[in-house]
Amino acid sequence: MSETSPLRPGSPSRNTVARAAQAGFSLVWLVPILALVVTLGLAWNAFSGRGELITVEFSDATGITPGVTALRFREVTVGKVEGVAFTEDLRNVLVSIRVQPDVAPYIDDKAEFWIVRPVVSAQGISRLDTVLSGVFIEGFWDATTEQKQTHFVGQDQPTLARMAGEGTWFVLSSPGAKGLAEGAPITFRGLEVGRMQNLRLSESDETVLADVFIEAPHDQRLTSATVFWDTSGFSVSLGAQGLSLNVASLSQLVQGGVAFSTMAAGGAPVESGHLFRLQPDEETARASLFGSAEDDIRLSILVDNDLSGLTTDSDVVYEGLTVGRVTDLGVDIDESRPDGEEVRQRITFVIAPSRLGLEPGATQDEALSFLQDRVAKGLRARVSSSGFLGISKVVALVEQPLAPPDRIDTDTKPYPTIPSIPPEVSDLSASAEGLFTRLGSLNLEGLLQSATNMMDAVTQVAASPDTQAIPSSLRATLDETQAAVADLKAMTQELRDANAAANLARALDEAAQAAEAVRLAAADVPEMVVQMDEAAQAIEEFGFAEISAEAEGILSDLRAMLGSKDAEELPRNLSDTLQAASGLLNDLRDGNAAGSLNQTLDSTRVAADEIAKAAESLPELAERFQRLATRAEVVIAAYGGDGAFNQQARSMMNELSRAASAFGSLARTIERNPRAFILGR
Amino acid sequence: MSEIPDLADATGDPAAAEPGAHGGPVLTAHRAGLIGCRSCGRVWPPETRECARCGEGLVPPDRRGLQAVWAWLFAGMIFYIPANVMPMMNTSSLGGLGGGGDSTIIGGILQLVHHGEIFIPLVIFVASVMVPIGKFIAIIWLALVAGKPATHEEAHSRLKIYEVVEFIGRWSMIDVFVVAILSALVQLGFLVSIKPGPAAASFALSVAFTMLAAQSFDPRLIWRGLPLRRRKDVNE
Numbered sequence A: 001m002s003e004t005s006p007l008r009p010g011s012p013s014r015n016t017v018a019r020a021a022q023a024g025f026s027l028v029w030l031v032p033i034l035a036l037v038v039t040l041g042l043a044w045n046a047f048s049g050r051g052e053l054i055t056v057e058f059s060d061a062t063g064i065t066p067g068v069t070a071l072r073f074r075e076v077t078v079g080k081v082e083g084v085a086f087t088e089d090l091r092n093v094l095v096s097i098r099v100q101p102d103v104a105p106y107i108d109d110k111a112e113f114w115i116v117r118p119v120v121s122a123q124g125i126s127r128l129d130t131v132l133s134g135v136f137i138e139g140f141w142d143a144t145t146e147q148k149q150t151h152f153v154g155q156d157q158p159t160l161a162r163m164a165g166e167g168t169w170f171v172l173s174s175p176g177a178k179g180l181a182e183g184a185p186i187t188f189r190g191l192e193v194g195r196m197q198n199l200r201l202s203e204s205d206e207t208v209l210a211d212v213f214i215e216a217p218h219d220q221r222l223t224s225a226t227v228f229w230d231t232s233g234f235s236v237s238l239g240a241q242g243l244s245l246n247v248a249s250l251s252q253l254v255q256g257g258v259a260f261s262t263m264a265a266g267g268a269p270v271e272s273g274h275l276f277r278l279q280p281d282e283e284t285a286r287a288s289l290f291g292s293a294e295d296d297i298r299l300s301i302l303v304d305n306d307l308s309g310l311t312t313d314s315d316v317v318y319e320g321l322t323v324g325r326v327t328d329l330g331v332d333i334d335e336s337r338p339d340g341e342e343v344r345q346r347i348t349f350v351i352a353p354s355r356l357g358l359e360p361g362a363t364q365d366e367a368l369s370f371l372q373d374r375v376a377k378g379l380r381a382r383v384s385s386s387g388f389l390g391i392s393k394v395v396a397l398v399e400q401p402l403a404p405p406d407r408i409d410t411d412t413k414p415y416p417t418i419p420s421i422p423p424e425v426s427d428l429s430a431s432a433e434g435l436f437t438r439l440g441s442l443n444l445e446g447l448l449q450s451a452t453n454m455m456d457a458v459t460q461v462a463a464s465p466d467t468q469a470i471p472s473s474l475r476a477t478l479d480e481t482q483a484a485v486a487d488l489k490a491m492t493q494e495l496r497d498a499n500a501a502a503n504l505a506r507a508l509d510e511a512a513q514a515a516e517a518v519r520l521a522a523a524d525v526p527e528m529v530v531q532m533d534e535a536a537q538a539i540e541e542f543g544f545a546e547i548s549a550e551a552e553g554i555l556s557d558l559r560a561m562l563g564s565k566d567a568e569e570l571p572r573n574l575s576d577t578l579q580a581a582s583g584l585l586n587d588l589r590d591g592n593a594a595g596s597l598n599q600t601l602d603s604t605r606v607a608a609d610e611i612a613k614a615a616e617s618l619p620e621l622a623e624r625f626q627r628l629a630t631r632a633e634v635v636i637a638a639y640g641g642d643g644a645f646n647q648q649a650r651s652m653m654n655e656l657s658r659a660a661s662a663f664g665s666l667a668r669t670i671e672r673n674p675r676a677f678i679l680g681r
Numbered sequence B: 001m002s003e004i005p006d007l008a009d010a011t012g013d014p015a016a017a018e019p020g021a022h023g024g025p026v027l028t029a030h031r032a033g034l035i036g037c038r039s040c041g042r043v044w045p046p047e048t049r050e051c052a053r054c055g056e057g058l059v060p061p062d063r064r065g066l067q068a069v070w071a072w073l074f075a076g077m078i079f080y081i082p083a084n085v086m087p088m089m090n091t092s093s094l095g096g097l098g099g100g101g102d103s104t105i106i107g108g109i110l111q112l113v114h115h116g117e118i119f120i121p122l123v124i125f126v127a128s129v130m131v132p133i134g135k136f137i138a139i140i141w142l143a144l145v146a147g148k149p150a151t152h153e154e155a156h157s158r159l160k161i162y163e164v165v166e167f168i169g170r171w172s173m174i175d176v177f178v179v180a181i182l183s184a185l186v187q188l189g190f191l192v193s194i195k196p197g198p199a200a201a202s203f204a205l206s207v208a209f210t211m212l213a214a215q216s217f218d219p220r221l222i223w224r225g226l227p228l229r230r231r232k233d234v235n236e
């Protein structure tokens, strides 16, 4: 005890220690405080950065691994799958995803989720990277924060178009699914500007609907005047421009595709979700535009001719420009009309006023008054042929300045009726009548009748006793006559064998062929029609009238000759001659001259019979001629300024005038040598 | 005063403090009215501020010095929490496509166990979980009981524990070493790469603070609670 007590430390020393300890106290405790702050900071950071938990329902969870599978937004990981569970009915899988807090607010009720897996499809192979990295869940949401939601139903397939970014959704309606496919491209002038998805059957009608996503800024191109058409597969079409083969890109060939175009200006802007109808092809799509605009006007015409070849969607053309389309074909019965016209076809069509040259935005009334004005100046509607083969028909609005004044009947229901004119039909049977009429006025029958009469007269002369008592003194004359008869025979032969009728028929056939050719190359230019009318007029005025007159002149000359004093004296002269020639006749008889004469006379009769027969066949010929002329008129009607037709027509006329001159030379021969007609060699 | 006392309590050498070696009550420098150097064990008169031999500052043993122990210990314990909660290392293969991810200490151990390994997870568990926690407990206990009355045997066992804690301290960084070495070695770019996670730093800090806590523990306090009077009374 005594040893240890002095060793105890003194109090000054203790005080120093205490101070030192005090000083150390405050400093060293900063360390754990700092550690705490740092750790709490880290903890808070971790906790606040932990994000929100959302659950997404999928039908299956192929490839989803809790703790590994990421949620990505625009390919950036924004969350991670925390767990996978089942729904209560075990039908679906609930995937819990921890979403980063900075994006969590944007995940609202419009968010969409789908599982991204490697896909091999007609569009190509995509997301091959997920083979290595494993699948991930892709999410899409917009930049607005609306209705908060933590439970979502995942989609089966990625919304391809969504990933593209800005754009507008529209709905496409089609009678069938042709051309529609999940993810099929939407092209504008061949450039892909969108995609379609979510094919479904419409609940309200019998169509297939598809959502179409058009990327911005191309979505601005869509208006109410926009049309969509199917570009899938390939199509072969035979149209007015000939054969055309349309093949889109290979991918569209395989999987389908749709193109759109805004064909007309002035369409109203469309909202998202606007319903467009898918047209089978571009042509139909273009045609479908007529009648879609509000200011399009509907008119109808009443016709009573054959409408085969005219269909709804047939074009309405004005000055060669398609200005509308036929919307309806129907029958209109009105007992008040005269007999035979109670039933007529009513063609309803729609016209886009903008195509008529009116200002965009012209009202229906303005357009109608414009048309009324045009009609007053001779605008008429008619059905005419179009196309390469002339099979299809269009409603043509044509200017007929010479037409009797008329007006649009605005009182008819349901649409105003525009006056129509008969068609310049390319149909032979229908166009025959006009030409018949024209040919009927040619007085061909009169000519033939005259010829027959002449033949009869000749026969009478030949058969008269005076004539039969022809003295042999007329020998010289007879020689002449025989030569004439030989001429006549030759000509008759020519008429029969080389046959003028056949020539005429051939000529007509040629004309028909020409007509056919012209009709094949048909194009309707009114000027040419006028030209052809003039040509026909010329035929009428020039050829036949002259021939007829000539023939009649010949006949009258003949009659005059027969009825003249000379003619009356002829028997006496003949008697003199005969008496003088009686001896000669006897010689002749011995030399079988009489038989020869009889034979000649028989021949003459035969010739006369032949001519008569030919004359009999001439009306038939004329009929054929008429038919042919019908065709010719069709040609004329359907034909424009084509040189080939003119040539054909000219050659036809040449043939006709050759035939006419054959008649003429016959007549002249008869006139020159009437006696040769009587006596054979 | 002329006799230089045994310096057992200053150096904490148990052999020197072994009561059996003296056969008498343990005499500490403090009780001898001296102040011992914690660095080299030399004792000095109480007024001395600096050890003339090694230059170390001389601080008398005081329970208030335990404040530093507690402070470092708390710091170490605080950092031990994120070290376990946060990922120790981040592995990625094939640029992140081949999977990988974060793993915590316990998570890594469990993963290894799942793969059928026993030895490595055991080592990691011992080094990264048992040892640090054992150190915490040991230091807490030492700090609580330091300066409290104790028998010689108790004091010696405390000293042994202190020695163990001090010795183990430098080996507690196995996890950190592993991560550091892997991070340095496995940098194959796109194929495989390993990066240390936030837990590595936390763990390193935790270990460092724990070591500091152990170091700032003044082992001389262990001997202050010896029942000198009672023994002396008994002896007397």
Ligand SMILES: [Zn+2]
Pocket: B037, B038, B039, B040, B041, B042, B051, B052, B053, B054, B055, B056
């Ligand atoms: Zn020293």
